[in-house]
Amino acid sequence: MSNVIEIPFETTLLVRDSCLCLQVQRAARALARRFDEALRPLGLTNGQFSLMMSLNRPEPAAMGPVATLLAIDQTTLTAALKPLTRRGWVNILPNPKDRRARLLGLTPSGKAVLAAAVPIWKLTHAEVEARLPDGNADRLRKVLLALS
Amino acid sequence: MSNVIEIPFETTLLVRDSCLCLQVQRAARALARRFDEALRPLGLTNGQFSLMMSLNRPEPAAMGPVATLLAIDQTTLTAALKPLTRRGWVNILPNPKDRRARLLGLTPSGKAVLAAAVPIWKLTHAEVEARLPDGNADRLRKVLLALS
DNA sequence: GACAAATACATTGATATCAATATTAATGAA
């Protein structure tokens, strides 16, 4: 006897059409490709842009809050900083108040790259937002926040 | 003279609060972690679940359409298949109609794992959807599709 | 049929992502 378990094709269609995880991953990949392509002339990816922008603060930032803001694991942040420090765009300094901690900041050349990226971000973002029916962008942001 | 370009902090706040790319990536990571955790007892990640579910078809699938459905690069699909074939959950057969192409299918043990994952997916998805105000899930799906 | 162009997939190299674990330092309780 053959005991192969068959999953109904309707289940596959249900997942394809309703799974918010799949659909958010898909949108995330599509948006990432779009922003990556636009930022490529600067040698930046969308994630590096977001990370560097989050480091543009009056006071240098510790790693924990930055990881939380980006909703990435702390170990991912450690790894993501390496290419940025290697290129001299981000500096990592010891925190005199807590010798376990590090303080993250943008270097002058990092600020220059980031400043050049801002108009690209604005243009690309406007193009993306234009694809959405009026008002949907704000609602989308609220819902995404509820999922994060 | 110091020629350091400064990006206004307001720009940082604008990106943080309005960038759909950042916010979709954040939600994608949060949802991925949630589904990964739920599926971990089966040794599946959210992406492997979506990929295997997309292979549950009456006829075996070629690689191109699967990559398009998942909105991943074709080279990503090639890489993603490796751990699944190694575990004996997915088989890759030559396509007699086109010797360049491959036909992807689930093995019996792959179907068994996937069948065990379905109730976990249903439960986890219901929990996630419950966090959204009524009716927002459908609207969200439409908007995500427009972004993909 | 010959051949250029297009198509399907694989490989390589770089970065992204997280779980598990390790290291170092600060904190709190006895």
Next chain:
DNA sequence: TTCATTAATATTGATATCAATGTATTTGTC
């Protein structure tokens, strides 16, 4: 003060992701 606990970050290993590129095959045109 001592020492167990907690907190901040790093390392390792596995997988995910894509650009650039390579290989094999098919297709369309002459």
